[in-house]
Amino acid sequence: LTFKLIDDAGGTFKLVGANAIQLAKPVDFEKSPTKTVTFEVSDGKFTVVKSFTINIADVNEAPSALTLSNSRVAETAAVDTLIGTFSAVDPEGDPVDYWLKDSAGGTFWIVDNKLYLNDTLNYETQQSYSITVVVSNASGSFTKNFVISVTDVLETIVGNSSSQTLNGGIGADKILAGGGNDTLFWERRRRPSLRRIRKWHYL
Template sequence: MKGVGDTVTYTLSGPHAEYFEVINDQLKLKDGISVNYEANETLTIAVQVTDSGGLTATQTFSINVADVNDAPSAINLSADSIQDGLEGANVGQILVSDEDSNESFTYSVNDDRFEIVDGLLKLKTDQSIDYNSEPSVDIQITVTDSGGIEYTETLTIKVGGIILDTKSFSENDAGASIGNLSVIGLDATSSLIYSLSGEDARFFEITTEGVLKLKDEFQADYERDASYEFKITVVNETGDSLTTITTVTVEDVGPSIGESQSACLG
């Protein structure tokens, strides 16, 4: 459309026109603008050309965005404390923020007392940490994505945690009390506030006295689920908190003599 010596003007429109400009007859991204494959795989823009005589032509373009490997951007833990003096204690699952979907990672930790197994940060089997000598531990976790990009973050692990004095209970006992909770490593001058989270948390509750129990309408069945895992979080009056992953097990209870006889006679 552009003739020799003719001048043209360009007008951009469409859902992604704000990202682009035309400089010296070349369509380009504006300075400071970048695009993300995970947000938009295709950009659509309409270009209208107007010559010096007022004639116009318009064409719509679909521009494909090439996918590139994005670097991991953050590391978090599903829980942030370990029990005082417990060898091999679990800390929590490593949660990595990365814009690439279905990304896989390898992990390393700079403190030889710890290891990462299937994404779970934990103390090695023969290692424990004493709250009185080390109330918290700073560790560096490095994640490497499938494209070889590394990201390192320093995380603080609190030593002490939430202690449940009994971690097993009998099946077929609706609303059963499981054990008493106590806290090490969190200062409190008034009552502590507990909460539960995780898929299995819906079956449990914590009383105002700090007792973990089954909800009144729920009774466990060993044959259905032999254990339950959930997170317990405790918060003090200043907003400081601890979160611990807890597993409780269900004790198999055999049928009574009367039940056995009925089963045999039936």
């Protein structure tokens, strides 16, 4: 007998040897739980064509495609501020668990699938933090790194009537020097110029 595979389900299967078939590419139960193949068999005199349905067995797979709804937080945010919500794709739609593998030294924490602030922030000290999040189910886990950006908040530095040295940082500052003979310092990533300073007010 001579066998021919005349419909290989879009290249999913291939004929091996005289009368066996083998997977030619990966299959996915969630996309297509069955495949249909068609064979032709001949003895040189008569030919028979028949189709077969092959059932794909479902396998519980690890979650994937982990995302975070928001990755920015203001430097003035209070401890326990909600930053964002994690979402992951589980092929079978099963419940998943989220946990922090690297919390940036305890700066953040997770409850269910929500990321919270666990420490005070200062834009002038650190502008971003890297965290590592793991999402898992009974079959495996998926790990992804995220960068949480700290946003600058305008800070007001107030002097008095005496002569003082008032220091700003690399972020946005509002300096109220008062009536003394004051010295102002501020930090910039580039050399400052009058055009780069937003407003001057003389009293």
